[in-house]
Amino acid sequence: MPFADAPLNTTNPAPACDKSRWELRCWTEDCPEPLKDEWTDEEYRVDTYFVSPLTRWLLKIRNGERLELKVNLRTTQHLEQWTKEISQDFPLTPRTAHEATSLHLSDYACQTADRVTSFIDLCTNFSVVDVKKHRLITTIGSTQVEWVSASFNGTTRHSVALESDNMEELSHIAAKLGLSAERNCNYGRLLRNEGY
Numbered sequence: 001m002p003f004a005d006a007p008l009n010t011t012n013p014a015p016a017c018d019k020s021r022w023e024l025r026c027w028t029e030d031c032p033e034p035l036k037d038e039w040t041d042e043e044y045r046v047d048t049y050f051v052s053p054l055t056r057w058l059l060k061i062r063n064g065e066r067l068e069l070k071v072n073l074r075t076t077q078h079l080e081q082w083t084k085e086i087s088q089d090f091p092l093t094p095r096t097a098h099e100a101t102s103l104h105l106s107d108y109a110c111q112t113a114d115r116v117t118s119f120i121d122l123c124t125n126f127s128v129v130d131v132k133k134h135r136l137i138t139t140i141g142s143t144q145v146e147w148v149s150a151s152f153n154g155t156t157r158h159s160v161a162l163e164s165d166n167m168e169e170l171s172h173i174a175a176k177l178g179l180s181a182e183r184n185c186n187y188g189r190l191l192r193n194e195g196y
Helices: 094-101 113-123 167-176 187-193
Strands: 020-027 041-051 057-062 066-076 079-089 127-140 143-152 155-164
Touching: 020 167, 041 113, 041 187, 057 113, 057 187, 066 094, 079 094, 079 167, 113 127, 127 187, 143 167, 155 167
Parallel strands: none
Antiparallel strands: 020 079, 020 155, 041 057, 041 127, 057 066, 066 079, 127 143, 143 155
């Protein structure tokens, strides 16, 4: 069962670092001043999060199009290293749905995001939360930087996030932006803190 909040057991001594990324997400009302006019891309989307008490796993449907299961491999110097265990466009196979949720779903149930969401909501102890996001994005070196307005259940929160496969570069950029001492809080933790 993939949803266990224990260390991953693997026969590979090194995690799948080629697909893992370091992340820092800080929830704040103010965008760091050096970033205010640096955005090169913009995106609006709605992600559906399946929130559970398990802190190492983050399951969501990205913009109604793709099921993603991310696993927190480790935390070092308050940076989190995440890997995508599953990232699959709809329609899903029943096997993919089972690997992500431990549910045995029919082909019919796996065809659309709405169906998968309904079955997960009915059959698990997950809280289902739609988060509307307005993302401003830029890149510094190999690090993706975003400013997000995230709205859910009548509230709006703002965050700045850094994501990179290069931990040293990410740490350096975080220091330059004054984020080194800020609390790292991913979406799963934020939503659990909000009572989901």
